[in-house]
Amino acid sequence: MKRIGMLTSGGDCQALNAAMRGVAKTLFNAKEEVEIYGFLNGYQGLIYGKFRLLTYADFSGILTKGGTFLGSSRTPFKTIQDPDENGLDKVAAMKQNYYKLQLDCLVILGGNGTHKTANLLREQGLNVVTLPKTIDNDLWGTDMTFGFQSAVDIATDAIDRIHTTAASHGRVFIVEVMGHKVGFLTLNAGMAGGADIILIPEIPYDIDKIVEKIKERHDRGSAFTILAVAEGAISKEDAALSKKEYKKKMEKYKYPSVSYEIAEQIKEKSGLDVRVTVPGHTQRGGSPCPYDRVFASRLGSEAGKLILKGEYGFMVGYKNREIVKVPLEEVAGKLKMLDPKASIVKEAKMLGISFGD
Numbered sequence: 001m002k003r004i005g006m007l008t009s010g011g012d013c014q015a016l017n018a019a020m021r022g023v024a025k026t027l028f029n030a031k032e033e034v035e036i037y038g039f040l041n042g043y044q045g046l047i048y049g050k051f052r053l054l055t056y057a058d059f060s061g062i063l064t065k066g067g068t069f070l071g072s073s074r075t076p077f078k079t080i081q082d083p084d085e086n087g088l089d090k091v092a093a094m095k096q097n098y099y100k101l102q103l104d105c106l107v108i109l110g111g112n113g114t115h116k117t118a119n120l121l122r123e124q125g126l127n128v129v130t131l132p133k134t135i136d137n138d139l140w141g142t143d144m145t146f147g148f149q150s151a152v153d154i155a156t157d158a159i160d161r162i163h164t165t166a167a168s169h170g171r172v173f174i175v176e177v178m179g180h181k182v183g184f185l186t187l188n189a190g191m192a193g194g195a196d197i198i199l200i201p202e203i204p205y206d207i208d209k210i211v212e213k214i215k216e217r218h219d220r221g222s223a224f225t226i227l228a229v230a231e232g233a234i235s236k237e238d239a240a241l242s243k244k245e246y247k248k249k250m251e252k253y254k255y256p257s258v259s260y261e262i263a264e265q266i267k268e269k270s271g272l273d274v275r276v277t278v279p280g281h282t283q284r285g286g287s288p289c290p291y292d293r294v295f296a297s298r299l300g301s302e303a304g305k306l307i308l309k310g311e312y313g314f315m316v317g318y319k320n321r322e323i324v325k326v327p328l329e330e331v332a333g334k335l336k337m338l339d340p341k342a343s344i345v346k347e348a349k350m351l352g353i354s355f356g357d
């Protein structure tokens, strides 16, 4: 008999349900008897003992559903070892609930912050297997996270729709794409949507280079320009600031996000009409794309296999087109960023896409 705890933590994304279904079906289809307890709203459920015993029916009909049927929350790693407002030791509480339910293993689905806490629990002696979720694709140890491809589809669709209206009006349009501090989502959606300028955090931009590119397009007879701008995009000047100086700048920052700052600068320098579109959380919403359904199901199934073999302390990831197990201590606390020298960046540049550098 195996007793498993399961939780989804951090920002949600598509295919969380598909991944959990993959784990559960693999376990339920095995010879061994299995009980799966679902903790509600991420680590909060594990800390405060909010859980329920899940049945086969809980995992049925959820392959195509977005979000997470267990709920999720952000429980920052920074403060995980601080007592809560009532003095509760959160790490001790998680361990207590794990032992009270006599769990053999926790299956934790999450991104960067989630993996830091998962690794801490492993260090504290709990058995943990994790799955890599995030639309940002910024998790160390895996070439791909589930949720990413679905978000690429949505952000691409946003750019496609902007394309037609931008062309009709001869406007400059900025589509701001999520991705936190990395540019995978923006680069892929930008290329798929035919953006003329792609700005990502890994390649700081020069506003004059952006305006130059827009003018060059105008001179060639293209009245409109599309920019795919990562929410974490940063100018060369800002990138050169110290952490302290940057923080000071941000205290007086008047724009809702970097795209609005760029829009104002383009307007000032070119006199052109600029609009900003922010698809925001739509990029994390709705049904997973077929790729993510298959991918998350495969990762989930491999996680189930590890649990059946009693192999714990791993994230199930994807490297060089193979599903692999990556030790949690290698994953935790590291951010995967896009390499500005990657061939995809070179190819994009050869296509005439400007990165504003």
Ligand code: F6P
Pocket (backbone or CB within 6 Å): 011, 074, 111, 134, 135, 136, 178, 179, 180, 231, 284
């Ligand atoms: O990590 C996923 C993500 O959607 C990022 O792309 C974005 O920066 C962040 O989460 C938004 O967080 P929240 O849902 O807490 O507003």
